[in-house]
Amino acid sequence: MKRDSRVRTIRMRESSHKEVSMALPTNMQALRLESFAGPEGLFVREVAIPTPRAGQVLVKMRTAAVNPSDLMFLRGRYGVRREPPTTPGFEGCGVVVAAGSGFGQMLIGRRVACAAQGEFGTWAEYTIASATSCFPLRAAVNDDQGAMMLVNPLTAWAMLDTAQRAGHRGVVINAANSALGRMIIRVAVVRGIPTIAVVRSNTYVAELTALGATQVLVSSDADFGQQLREASERLKVTMAFDAIAGAQTGELLNAMPRGAHVLVYGALSLAPVQVDVGTLLFGQRRVEGFWLSEWIAKYGMRRVVPAMIELQTRLLPAIDTTPIGHYALADAAAGIRAYQDNMGAGKIILQLGS
Template sequence: MSVSDPASTRMELPTEALELRSTVTSDGRLVLTLESITVPLPQAHEVVVAVEATPLNPSDLGLLLGPADLSTMTVAGTAERPRVIAAIPESAMPSLSARIDRSMKVGNEGAGTVVAAGSAVSHLLGLKVGMFGGAMYTQLRTLPAADCVPLPEGASMADGASMFVNPLTALAMVETMHAEGHRALVHTAAASNLGQMLNRICLSDGVPLVNIVRSESQAQLLRSAGASHVVDNSAADFAETLEDAIGATGATIAFDAIGGGRLANAILHAMERSLSRAAAFSRYGSTTHKQVYIYGSLDRGPTVLDRTYGMAWGIGGFLLTPFLQKIGPEGEARLRSRVASELKTTFASHYTATVSFRELLDPVRLSAIARRATGEKYLIDPSLP
């Protein structure tokens, strides 16, 4: 069934669509379902987009899967509407209190074709656009036109699907480095899609970058892409080579995608040792501030700090949305413009596979995606059968 509203939509529009939802139940279960939703008609400054590509970013997986134990997954429902259920450890439930028994929409960004447009933005009808605004794991998404960017000529839906979270985060790292008075930076899990983008940005902008990876094959990947300083944290001489790379670049700010464990601690130590080489001894350590921002949770364990790197250091969280709020609409528009102009070069993304909703809800596939392996990224196409 479809409806037509000539004043706003200008074309036939389905009244229903499928949307992927994630629910944490009060009895300690994660439930993933495909729900039928009523598609809102667009207001004057809104559009309806048929979603054709939306990525599974780590932040999306955090909301989609939470801390569920995926080894307990079972599938119920029907072949057309599978229902995935997994147990959540009792110890994790208190941190989820705000979302218990709430059906959560998922998906930060995506791309698709505008199939309906409000009267003030009717010129967008039929255009391919990238979108940022949440709830993208759906077949049809109604949202403000201001949250869409027309794709440049020659760009595919896969290109446009990831033109916000990773590109803007990578640019935000460099902007933060400059704003806080640092001259070089360190990045972990650096062989990821985001890490490869950051490497290309730094090469283009002349910013010294220390890339920390987890294997020699990842190191070779970045070196082949022009990276000058790549350190393998699985190597026996990791601490020494990290200190040398930080000394060569003068890096005093780091962005850490790992989160748990001792990697942030190791980075602060390497910065302090490098700074202390040319400074007189002080029991309070160097006077140069060293900063680590944690922006990911590839390791969900505790962040371990021994605090033996002087007193001039800081560690905190880093998220894209607060950064964009800080720089304001003009600053965000400047960054978006650069992403659009370099979408197929600097900000190109690569995907391991494209899956349908039903393929995503297959336990074997979902387990593979949930590993969040560096360099692996999956794309959902809600239009697939």
């Protein structure tokens, strides 16, 4: 499709804080979801570049991440639902090139990690974001790391912070071989928190042990429940991070001591949470959902800003994830399909600009 040659001029602040004129095209390429059919519903389209309103910024995207939450969104199953046609993508990295009135003016010219806002996703050459959902990146953070800075690292930080603030001494992590599971283990090591990693097979036991997991258990073992009970007692673990849901939520809750708490943050089993009511009534145990968006809304910048500072400094080696592939917009649907078919292989990045 022929690109629109018309341009509009904005004022962009360089790193030296001088203002220079910069011309933007009127239109852009975006990956559009045209039906809730997963990757098969994605098509590259030319759309108008949006204009930021008060409190918003326009980000020229460089890279964007693909997460399990994105795959759920592509099928209309996520907590945030926008009717097609729409541009997906929850996080990415780019440079702020324009801003509406307010705080965003201070971000012009800055490279940022950004979260999508409203109808605007990050799988496009430009996106709109709230100025308060953009976080300037240190030079030590590359564009790939910047694209993956929010969803997984901030979730790992927030859940471990939740556990520590509630007085839990250690945590159980299922789906521990996932990108987020591995990240939680590495961050827990830095913070000195014991972890029990749960996986489905022996394939990842040695690797996760080397990564720093205190103990690795295999959920397909016949005596898994007893192993988890003994490990939880020995390590005084009373909180679990559950990415699977279904029957495993109840297994985790039953195996941990009285006062145990399960945070359910995913549903890889695609099954409802299954918990015996007696466990809740008589074991002083509880189950709670965790959604990063709600955590941010609850605690705001007073927790998010310290988290982002620590993630870009002390915890940067712990959250570093090397993507297994980069895909331009034209090849993005195929890349997302491959990621969907084998999420355990690693993360992919959409390459949107430079």
